[in-house]
Amino acid sequence: MKCPNCAGCKDRIYGEVLSAMNLKWHVKCFACTECMQPFEQGRVYVNQGKPYCLKDYEKKFLGGKKKPKNCKGCNKDIVNRWVEALGGSWHPECFICSQCSSQLHGNSFFKEEEIPFCAKCAHEANRQCTSVES
Numbered sequence: 001m002k003c004p005n006c007a008g009c010k011d012r013i014y015g016e017v018l019s020a021m022n023l024k025w026h027v028k029c030f031a032c033t034e035c036m037q038p039f040e041q042g043r044v045y046v047n048q049g050k051p052y053c054l055k056d057y058e059k060k061f062l063g064g065k066k067k068p069k070n071c072k073g074c075n076k077d078i079v080n081r082w083v084e085a086l087g088g089s090w091h092p093e094c095f096i097c098s099q100c101s102s103q104l105h106g107n108s109f110f111k112e113e114e115i116p117f118c119a120k121c122a123h124e125a126n127r128q129c130t131s132v133e134s
Contacts, residue, residue: 021046032056045080086114097121 003012007021008029018025021044031038034056045057045067052060058067068078072086073094082089083105092105097118110122 020044021049021051034060047080085109086111086116 003014004017004024005011006013006026006029007023008025008031011026013024013026016027018027018030020030030051032053033050034052037053039051039053043054045052045054047057047061054067058064068082068084068089070076070089071078071082071091071094072088073090073096076091078089078091081092083092083095084090085095085104090105093103095105095116096103097109098115099117099121102118102120104116104118108119110117110119112122
């Protein structure tokens with residue numbers, strides 16, 4: 001059997017192989033792209049096929065801003081993509097009209113008492129909504 005090449009250093013791997021991100025790595029080579037430190041508690045954040053620790057991911061891709069923890073819609077963990085609206089962070093698929101459940105991410109929406117509505121539902125119900133650009 002042919003030994004795989006390490007995704008980090010590109011050398012052949014003899015012995016212990018770590019599989020992550022659909023690639024093979026030497027255990028010592030699977031580390032944060034920026035700080036080269038091993039990952040805490042197996043938490044890896046990937047951007048453009050490269051692994052990052054949380055601290056470097058936030059610094060490099062979020063301008064130092066902290067990654068949100070939970071979705072305002074479903075209260076589950078946010079891993080890497082989210083929408084910020086109405087004072088919270090949402091999974092894109094959770095940011096929906098509270099009446100008809102149509103997707104609001106990337107579209108203008110209306111709010112009434114911090115509850116999101118699509119334009120159609122806001123107008124049909126003759127709500128006293130404020131228009132918000134997504």
